[in-house]
Amino acid sequence: MDARAPKPPDLDALKQRLVDALGAKAVIDDADGMAPFLEEQRGRYEGAAPFVVRPATTEEVATTVTLCREAGVPIVPQGGNTGLVAGGIPFAEDGAVLLSLGRMNRIRKVDATDYSITVEAGCILSQVQEAAAEAKRLFPLSLGAEGSCQIGGNLSTNAGGVHVLRYGNARDLVLGLEVVLPDGRIWDGLRALRKDNTGYALKHLFVGAEGTLGIITAACLKLFPRPAETEVAFVAVHDPAAAVELLGRARAATGDRVNAFELIPRIGLDFALKHVEGIEDPLTEASEWYVLIELASGRADGSLRESLEEFLAAAIEDGLVSDAALAANERQATAFWAIREGIVEAQKFEGGSIKHDVSVAVSKTPEFIARATALVKEMVPGVRPVPFGHVGDGNIHFNLSQPEDAEREAYLARWKEVNEAVHELVVEMGGSISAEHGIGYLKREENARFKSEVEMDLMRAVKQALDPEGLMNPGKVIKP
Structure with missing residues (x-):
């Protein structure tokens, strides 16, 4: 053994110091107890940690960090473990303790x-x-x-x-x-x-x-x-370009009282109708594209409903909208929103899904969807794009369900290749490869690839200034 090699941290001694300082209930070291903290939501990564620490106060978090630093042991903080980029998952090579904040809930x-x-x-x-x-x-x-x-x-x-x-x-x-x-x-x-x-x-x-x-x-x-009046509508549009134009009209017609504006493709609605209990099609005739609109106002005088009806009627007359259903009550509004959430759930039943959480300027979303769809269909014949999400802020979840006759694992093996191609298009269009899910571990290499060297140098400088020993969530966002 090389005498100059650093001595590995004494994890047993660290664990005992944490038990002494925080109490036995704050430290979990059995496999069954640790499993929920180490299971990544999508099942793509396998977490590993010597034990989990669950402090109950800010002072206990500070004590945990201090003791881990003294022992030279990294820390991976974790919230509800609902992340989609493996940002809160510790890996075996890190030798990190997982710190869960779930007990700090006041x-x-x-x-x-x-x-x-x-x-x-x-x-x-x-x-x-x-x-x-x-x-x-x-x-x-x-x-x-x-x-x-x-x-x-x-x-x-x-x-x-x-x-x-x-x-x-x-x-x-x-x-x-x-x-x-x-x-x-x-x-x-x-x-x-x-x-x-x-x-x-x-x-x-x-x-x-x-x-x-x-x-x-x-x-x-x-x-x-709190809004005194809320209106929700499920609207059939001809294409994403019509959706973007409708967004502008909605903002102008309602005094910018648009709370949400979600794009939904027909394939996403079909998936939800097929796989999610309780989902119903709000309209009698199928359309290739829909938007879910939510408006909110501090005045409960019916003016919001009137504004919604007026601008939708004008949009129908101008050919932007082919049909619309306005929620008559809270139950129906909830049912409309269930369609949007059902798209996420339903994709799990259609085989492998290669996912992208990207954003471009709102005005460029129709072009992005068209170009990205053509790109992936050429790469993977039979692939089923499901572009949906927050078109109101340019954030599209460009998810790709596998071809119906494909083998799941073989399809998912192309994740990196497809991601790189789609991300190249996003960056070419001045967009972001991560609109709201973060970088974590999943997108770390892609982030370094597309960000400028100046940006990466600035990020490294901040990391070095605040965490010179590299003990905080190692290997995430920036490669060590």
């Missing part, structure tokens, strides 16, 4: 007057929404996993969701943060200030950093007035 403060809420990182997103609603306020971040994802993870990945068009990404909802730094110190930036021009906006370093620069333990978030 709503610390709701200030209805200030329109703010302060929550711990382990709060489930729906819990934050409910706490805001109890104060007659709205926390607008909304996505499919809101019943299980945690707000710390949402912020660490700068989550998007269906209401970005009106309220922005997770980053835009943050007033202040509390963060445990890689050296174990606690930065208390939990200020509910709308204006603070005293230097670098440090909170933005940690939003979207995926736990590579520090661990978000709490956040002060913006709240908004």
Whole structure:
């Protein structure tokens, strides 16, 4: 054995120090107990860790980080483990401890007057929404996993969701943060200030950093007035170009009260009708494309419904829209939204799916969909593109279900090849290869390939400045 080789960390000693400091219930080391934390959602990666630590307070997170740093052991922070790029999964080669924030789930403060809420990182997103609603306020971040994802993870990945068009990404909802730094110190930036021009906006370093620069333990978030009136419509359009034009008309006709504007292809609706119980087609005649529109207003006087009816009638007359169903009540509105969520679920039953979470300028989405569809059909004859999602902000989930006669594993083996081709097109069109899911491990190499050297140097410099020992979520976002 080389005497100069670094001595491997004493994991048993570290575990005992953590048990002594945090209590036995904060450390999980049996295979069954650890399994839910190590199982990546899509099943593409196998996680491994010597044990899982579950601190209950910010001080316990700081203690965990300090002890791990002293032992030279990396840490992988994890929220609800709903990520789609393996950003919260530790790998065997990292030798990292997994730190789960699920026990830190207190709503610390709701200030209805200030329109703010302060929550711990382990709060489930729906819990934050409910706490805001109890104060007659709205926390607008909304996505499919809101019943299980945690707000710390949402912020660490700068989550998007269906209401970005009106309220922005997770980053835009943050007033202040509390963060445990890689050296174990606690930065208390939990200020509910709308204006603070005293230097670098440090909170933005940690939003979207995926736990590579520090661990978000709490956040002060913006709240908004609750809508008094909401209208939802399921609309048949001729093509994505008509959808984009309809978006512009909707924003103008309603005084920019469009909450969500989701593109749905017929193939996605067919998948949902086939595989998801309770899904119904809202329209009598099939169309190749649809949009799901949600409008919201602070006035419950029927004017929103009137605006919706008027601009849709004009769009039908001008040939942009062929048919539309307006939700008559909350139950029907929920049924329309179930179609959008059902597309995600239904694709699992159609075999392998090669996925892309990309964005281009809103005006370029029709061109992107057309060019990307032609590209992948040439590469993989018989492939079934399912482009859907947040066309209102240019974020398209360009998912590709396998050809019906294909062998699943052979098809999925082409994931990297197809991703690279689609991502090349996205970048050529001035877009992003990750609109809302983050980089994690899955897109790390692609990110380095497409970002400029200047951008990568700046990212490495920030990482080196805050985490010189490389102990925070190693191997994610930036290759060591």
